[in-house]
Amino acid sequence: MSRTGTPRGRRWLLQLGIVIIVVYCLAPFYWMVVSAFRRPNEQGENSWLPSTWSLENFEAVFGPDVGFGRSLLNSLVVAGTTTVLTLIVGTFAAYTLARLNFRFKNAAAGIIIATSMFPGISLIVPLLKLFTEIGWINTYQAMVLPSLSFALPLAVWTLATFFRQMPKELEEAAMVDGLTRGQAFRRVILPLAAPGMFTTAIITFIAAWNEFIIALSMVNDEKMQTATVAISRFTGITGFDSPFGTKMAAGVIVTVPLVIVVLIFQRRIIAGLTAGGVK
Amino acid sequence: MSAGARVRTVALLAVAAVALAGCGGDDGGDGGGGGGGGGAAPALEGRGPITFATGKDTSGNMQKLVDEWNADHPDEKVTITELPESADDQRNQMIQNAQVESDAYTVLNLDVIWTAEFAANRWIVELPQEEFELDQFLEPAVETGMYRDRMYAMPVYSDGGLLYYRQDLLEKAGVEPPETWADMLAACEAVQKLPEGKNMGCYSGQFDKYEGLTVNFSEAVQSAGGHVVDESGKPTVDSQEAKDGLNFLVDAHKNGQIPQAAITYKEEESRRAFQDGQLVFLRNWPYVYALAGATDGSSKVAGKFGVAPLPGKDGPGVSTLGGHNFAISSFAPNKATALDFIKFFASEEAQRSNLLATSQAPTRQALYEEQELVDQFPYLPTLLASIENAEPRPRVVRYGDVTAAIQEAAYGAITGETTTDDALATLQTELEELTAE
């Protein structure tokens, strides 16, 4: 095993690891892409490349009566709002749990995590009743708020973990230097925790972006539906022929920009945040 | 929203939440609803805009029809509310909205098997039978919209099973399209002796554990002369006929005449197997006709297949009835408009345009006999025979439990987990419990 310690063996192993990981992650996705480019009636093929390349599936996704562009926008609004709110609200809570001393801390942490333990499908009918009562059907908040319920606990717990890993001395030194707790947090902790915060943001955003059952139940106006809901409504002509290819095309459309945007943001945000840091 | 307003909203919500949680106990029953009781159907009142909840229709024809309606009825506009593709999800959405008595959906596009459940729960209202020309419609289809001799849903689309067969191979082997199971298996043997038929499977339907299995099981039982439930609604799956029917499927699967993979087949998997040339015979719905006949190279059997009525034990078989009916939600206003809209969709013109655009089977008998349409859809006479002869699936309130029990029994027997006798005996007991009232 000591060989792995040598720079050369190690580099070789790393390259191999990279290849394995990339293949593992992308092979099924490749299948998704290839399926999207097949002709609808040739979905059953197992050839590595479509025997006839076709954009039919993509055209179907953006067909005029589907309103998929609008759905993408809705998804962006819902997932974006959820992420921003989760990060703001969650950061307060996480910092509190990580750094402050108070009674009932265990209980607070426990309750927060416990709320994410209830099976989501059992929340639907009561929530639908509640939102119908207060006229929230077909609104963004009817999708954002329930999404917060599963995003917040995860965000609070992960962020708290990252905050706790920050050397406490730095913050205390800053406070000795005359900064308030808030300032010390903003100037010292936040930049250091940037990778953790960013990861939390990605995870929250994707979780909210992929949310289906709540968005499906709380919205019946086509103009308000999110992308996952729109995809679930793709049908074949008769109801028996599920348009697998079109769904895969939509899946590709939903996934690829997401990954690209995350990568761009990743560079910018992390660079920006860590610029002021000590790292 | 100002900060103050937000605080107020939040406070209001909290109060609402507590209030709802508190009073939930008293309003278990739905106060409003479809005015049950005896007598003629209560009048459907109110005119104005309505919504139409349906699975999406990619042909765009539904939208076209709705646009036509809207042009003629500017004050009673219809908005299509699209539901998810999967039938289970559609039913769930409708039930959820009924649970909270939401008026989001006015006209509901219901699968034929949901009528009893929706009617008995008062989620949909009774329709005035005399206002539809019911004698113009296929009787078995009309039956699917009835619950306890009252009409709750108007059949708009129908469906029946067809036997697709490889005409080219049958001709080459010198056999006729089969009328009985025995003929079918014999025809297979003849075809499998041909060089091009060597590795082909004989027959398949849909045998994965889902609603399609209920359809195929019922067809087997009916085609052997039995019934899943008799005319008075009593289960009769312990009869000899039912055993013969199930045994046909079990043996054919065991002997490889139904391919092993068929227990993973839903409609689409079985269609692909057929159009890839892996099957001599396929039981499926009419929609396969156009796809298997596609001449763009995607189907290997284009121009090589024909359709026949389903085969049975001693003669032609009996299909299970599919299709969709339109109903009116109990919780939505403007029911008079909804009724007119349903009549519009059931009209001959609308049904003709639907058939042309989507090849979905109409419910009006006359359309099956129109020469122009038959030229375009040569399977129409066969389909008419199939539907006229078809039996509906059990019309019971707890249909979900009934179909689950049927699938459990049929799947167990076909995969060899249980014997036919045991499976049917258990099923009989369960169905008796479920249909006891």
Place this chain on the structure above:
Amino acid sequence: MTAPTLPPAVGGNATSSPQRHGRLAAALLSPTFIVLALIILYPLISALRESMYRREDGLDESGFVVEGDRFVGIDNYTEMFTGDAAGRFWNAFFNTTFFTVVGVGIATVIGIAMALVMHHALRGRGFVRASILVPWAVPTAMSAILWQWIFQADGIANEILNTQILWTTEGFQAKLAVLIADTWKTAPFVGLLVLAGLQVIPNDVYEAAKVDGATGWRQFWRITLPLVRPALLVAVLFRVMDVLRIFDLPYVLIGSRKESVETLSMLAFEEANQVRYGPAAAYATVLFLYVAIIAYTFVKLLGADLIGEARVRSKETKRRKEAVPA
């Protein structure tokens, strides 16, 4: 097993006075609690209440379902454990546990490997990171459909393996299919969180280790793993809670009511689907309790996270208080 030299979790060398920040804490926590109370509390209470009721399912003489709910106390629960469907419940209970233990185990190992490779990779880091995001970013419903396609009788999986396995039929292969699909989707989640954990480790810790001559595996076990432990534990904890409620994947990939893959969430869904909200709520509540017990045990046993730290902290506070009487 925690190395004592580590900076994070245990704030033993903290120099701050253990003053309490009750008010500040309350202010900072309140938004979280308000949101959670709004969205979870009401449904939770109503589900608990619901689980004590059963909908009337008899029909009146004209064929309508008798209206109203009947209070049945804990009948829905006793029915679940001892009634006709008890076998089904315990089977689902076993499947749920099996998926959780095996699935999370595999996802953790793969996730850590992913994180390590990404952290150390010099070339192609961006590309690896992009690829690792892909499975996580594909919407769950769609990944289930994708895998269903892959695992079809005539699908690509059988073609590559040169087998004729009927993945979606009853049997161990169905479990395997679910595990493979689930791991593919969720290992990146673990990977991302662990990677973030690695990134916030100050570099000097490694430098120090190198000076000490620790290499390879030793460095991994002695330094890396303990350092990412908090992040890893949170990732695993949430993964566990997630898989315990697994629903979409077996439901779409294999199908409903198949014994081999039926989970507790699926049972709750099936009951709700048959408009039996009482038993459905009872299943959901039992599942909730199961998740809570597992999560609590997990936190107790592996301790090194929030609650664990809080416990240490409060003990310490107590000690100091005793030492310095006010």
